[in-house]
Amino acid sequence: MRPLTEEETEKVFAKLATFIGDNVALLIEREDGDYCFRNHKERVYYCTENLMRQAGCIAREPLLSFGTCLGKFTKSHKFHLHITALDYLAPYAKYRVWLKPSAEQQFLYGNNILKSGIARMTEGTPTHAGIVVYNMNDMPLGFGVAAKGTAESKRADPTAVIVLHQCDLGEYIRSESSLT
Numbered sequence: 514m515r516p517l518t519e520e521e522t523e524k525v526f527a528k529l530a531t532f533i534g535d536n537v538a539l540l541i542e543r544e545d546g547d548y549c550f551r552n553h554k555e556r557v558y559y560c561t562e563n564l565m566r567q568a569g570c571i572a573r574e575p576l577l578s579f580g581t582c583l584g585k586f587t588k589s590h591k592f593h594l595h596i597t598a599l600d601y602l603a604p605y606a607k608y609r610v611w612l613k614p615s616a617e618q619q620f621l622y623g624n625n626i627l628k629s630g631i632a633r634m635t636e637g638t639p640t641h642a643g644i645v646v647y648n649m650n651d652m653p654l655g656f657g658v659a660a661k662g663t664a665e666s667k668r669a670d671p672t673a674v675i676v677l678h679q680c681d682l683g684e685y686i687r688s689e690s691s692l693t
Contacts, residue, residue, distance in 0.1 A: 514553045524592040532643035536605035556585045596684040603653035606645035608638040621683040626676035638663045655681030
């Protein structure tokens with residue numbers, strides 16, 4: 514367990530900023546305590562500083578996890594968000610998409626979102642922006658990247674891909690053994 518390097522911090526914050534914009538600062542400066550990011554076995558954990566100090570008493574090998582795993586660094590040193598980050602992305606999301614009930618299951622199986630499955634979309638969403646996906650009951654289902662912006666999606670045909678799938682709640686079941 515170690516603090517993130519300057520390069521790692523930039524990559525993590527850049528990835529988080531694609532989904533929550535300038536609200537990244539709100540993740541660190543919270544009213545309920547001081548929070549920090551730590552790297553442990555190429556995974557980035559988000560936890561309170563108190564929990565981080567307690568986890569520091571445990572040797573590296575037996576320590577499996579602490580706090581919330583936001584994502585991991587790949588072998589090429591790119592940062593990928595995990596579905597476990599959804600609880601922290603959803604409240605601060607800049608751009609959102611609400612799915613029709615008929616499209617929820619397709620998204621939860623790992624498929625991209627077509628225009629025919631979108632009930633609502635945040636106005637002014639640019640292309641390639643990070644989007645948090647909700648059902649009609651405002652429950653976050655996952656996140657992805659906008660393949661088309663709001664203006665382009667209004668003119669698109671119903672079979673056009675609007676949101677590229679990145680992660681969804683079905684990931685807990687599909688990748689249960691690798692999420693630790």
